Amino acid sequence: MDSLLASLTMSKKTDDPASVLLSVGGLVGQEVNLDAFLHQVVDRVAASMQADRGTLYLVDYPRAELFSRAAHLPEIKQIRLKLGQGVAGAVAQSGAPVNIPSTKDEARFNPDIDKMTGYRTTSLLAVALRDTAGDVFGVLQVLNRLGGGRFDGDDEKKLTEIAAQVSQALQATSLYTELKRARARPEQPVGYFFNKVIGESAPMKAIYKVVQKAAQTDATVLLRGESGTGKELFARAVHVNSRRRDKPFVKVDCAALPGSLIENELFGHERGAFTGAEQRQMGKFEVAEGGTVFIDELGELPLPVQGKLLRVLQDREFERVGGTQTVRVDVRIVAATHRDLAQMVREGKFREDLYYRIKVVELMLPPLRDRGPEDLERIARHFIATSTRKHHVAQEPRLSTPALDRLKSYQWPGNVRELENCIESAVVLCDGDILPEHLPLPETSRLPAPPVTLAANDHETVVPLAEVERRHILSVLERADGNRTLAAKWLGIGRNTLGRKLKEYGLAE
Numbered sequence: 141m142d143s144l145l146a147s148l149t150m151s152k153k154t155d156d157p158a159s160v161l162l163s164v165g166g167l168v169g170q171e172v173n174l175d176a177f178l179h180q181v182v183d184r185v186a187a188s189m190q191a192d193r194g195t196l197y198l199v200d201y202p203r204a205e206l207f208s209r210a211a212h213l214p215e216i217k218q219i220r221l222k223l224g225q226g227v228a229g230a231v232a233q234s235g236a237p238v239n240i241p242s243t244k245d246e247a248r249f250n251p252d253i254d255k256m257t258g259y260r261t262t263s264l265l266a267v268a269l270r271d272t273a274g275d276v277f278g279v280l281q282v283l284n285r286l287g288g289g290r291f292d293g294d295d296e297k298k299l300t301e302i303a304a305q306v307s308q309a310l311q312a313t314s315l316y317t318e319l320k321r322a323r324a325r326p327e328q329p330v331g332y333f334f335n336k337v338i339g340e341s342a343p344m345k346a347i348y349k350v351v352q353k354a355a356q357t358d359a360t361v362l363l364r365g366e367s368g369t370g371k372e373l374f375a376r377a378v379h380v381n382s383r384r385r386d387k388p389f390v391k392v393d394c395a396a397l398p399g400s401l402i403e404n405e406l407f408g409h410e411r412g413a414f415t416g417a418e419q420r421q422m423g424k425f426e427v428a429e430g431g432t433v434f435i436d437e438l439g440e441l442p443l444p445v446q447g448k449l450l451r452v453l454q455d456r457e458f459e460r461v462g463g464t465q466t467v468r469v470d471v472r473i474v475a476a477t478h479r480d481l482a483q484m485v486r487e488g489k490f491r492e493d494l495y496y497r498i499k500v501v502e503l504m505l506p507p508l509r510d511r512g513p514e515d516l517e518r519i520a521r522h523f524i525a526t527s528t529r530k531h532h533v534a535q536e537p538r539l540s541t542p543a544l545d546r547l548k549s550y551q552w553p554g555n556v557r558e559l560e561n562c563i564e565s566a567v568v569l570c571d572g573d574i575l576p577e578h579l580p581l582p583e584t585s586r587l588p589a590p591p592v593t594l595a596a597n598d599h600e601t602v603v604p605l606a607e608v609e610r611r612h613i614l615s616v617l618e619r620a621d622g623n624r625t626l627a628a629k630w631l632g633i634g635r636n637t638l639g640r641k642l643k644e645y646g647l648a649e
């Protein structure tokens with residue numbers, strides 16, 4: 141983030157049209173901080189234009205909508221407008237700048253957006269963001285000239301120049317690539333909500349693809365993976381990438397409730413269903429009408445309730461607890477578990493018919509250690525940026541090379557959540573630089589992982605290739621009595637390569 145902001149330098153003279161300089165180079169490979177970066181850009185543009193606020197909209201052509209990537213309204217996550225709606229919508233459609241010196245009695249100004257955001261706009265200036273091909277892909281807008289003034293022709297010229305620089309910088313990001321791709325292939329709309337999910341490794345990309353595809357259907361999705369691998373994050377991604385995104389996303393955590401209450405939680409009850417049931421109460425399925433129900437820790441769902449859930453999956457209907465009237469719902473179901481449901485079926489703890497109904501689309505989220513060192517670094521840097529903001533740390537700490545190496549050599553049994561906590565505490569404890577001693581990790585990473593049986597006909601226990609390599613290296617190293625030169629020779633690789641692999645697999649002392 142530091143280097144990123146350094147690349148966005150502002151001269152002292154705020155009336156200098158070149159006062160917001162963006163280095164395209166500075167953005168490449170910094171995707172992780174894109175959101176934070178855009179906020180900074182918009183902040184600086186607003187300051188430079190002597191405006192109270194700024195907003196950056198991007199155009200989602202397949203949906204004929206604009207969405208704000210950096211709304212200068214912390215209380216609102218995202219604003220969506222129709223192409224042509226409001227001033228920004230008009231600018232996106234025509235490509236021509238719009239200057240509204242005063243919103244009073246101004247026909248072009250649409251007060252609906254103020255109603256939506258609660259912000260009162262008095263003056264406004266908006267210009268288009270164009271790519272090198274000249275196509276409009278966004279709108280940069282500033283609101284309310286400070287001191288109650290008006291934006292004039294010079295301001296318009298200046299904002300146009302700034303927009304050209306912002307456009308240039310944005311074109312180096314995958315956000316732009318995604319907008320462009322969606323425009324070319326409208327059947328797959330913008331997956332902009334993946335912005336919160338970090339990771340570009342092959343296994344993660346494969347997952348984005350499936351999520352994107354599955355999200356557009358009503359198919360039931362089962363998310364599996366170790367603790368902290370992002371099951372909930374992806375459950376939300378399925379929802380927000382679906383046509384149900386404006387309807388509720390309701391979570392039911394089966395592990396957090398005693399078995400006896402889960403049925404009530406999911407299906408609600410009728411008045412008098414049990415002592416204390418003084419009123420009819422809706423369950424989560426009814427609350428989520430039109431939206432998505434996320435059943436977390438599905439493996440903890442009591443057997444009797446499993447049958448009732450199966451009926452919802454098959455017929456989208458059920459009866460409230462203590463009721464006879466059938467309730468029909470239109471919901472999409474996403475479930476998650478860290479348990480091996482197939483094994484539970486074999487043990488008679490999970491209904492087989494439900495198991496097959498629920499895993500229409502099954503996603504196995506890889507543990508962090510299998511996502512490769514690049515993803516680990518990306519995610520770590522992302523958390524440094526978010527923790528810096530969260531704890532109001534004045535200057536974003538630098539991640540030292542030894543600390544990064546330490547992160548890379550650790551096995552992360554708690555996955556992304558553990559990394560998040562680890563970074564958060566390091567950001568708070570460190571003093572400018574994150575050093576290995578700031579990372580709350582065990583002294584040395586443990587050696588071999590417990591052996592896993594290789595059963596070729598059972599897809600659940602197939603060992604990833606990297607794991608096979610790791611174990612092979614280990615056993616050779618053992619036979620060579622820890623002599624790396626000898627082990628490398630036996631393995632037919634260079635000593636440095638062996639050293640790198642040992643580090644990669646968390647086997648280096």
Ligand SMILES: Nc1ncnc2c1ncn2[C@@H]1O[C@H](COP(=O)(O)OP(=O)(O)OP(=O)(O)O)[C@@H](O)[C@H]1O
Pocket residue numbers: 336337338339365366367368369370371372373374478519556557560
């Ligand atoms: N790929 C990712 N990019 C960014 N943040 C992530 C990613 N994966 C997980 N996280 C973050 O890590 C934390 C744990 O994720 P989440 O709660 O989705 O995991 P989980 O699989 O549901 O874990 P558990 O099984 O323990 O409930 C969250 O704060 C989430 O935002």
Ligand SMILES: [Mg+2]
Pocket residue numbers: 371372436
């Ligand atoms: Mg979870």
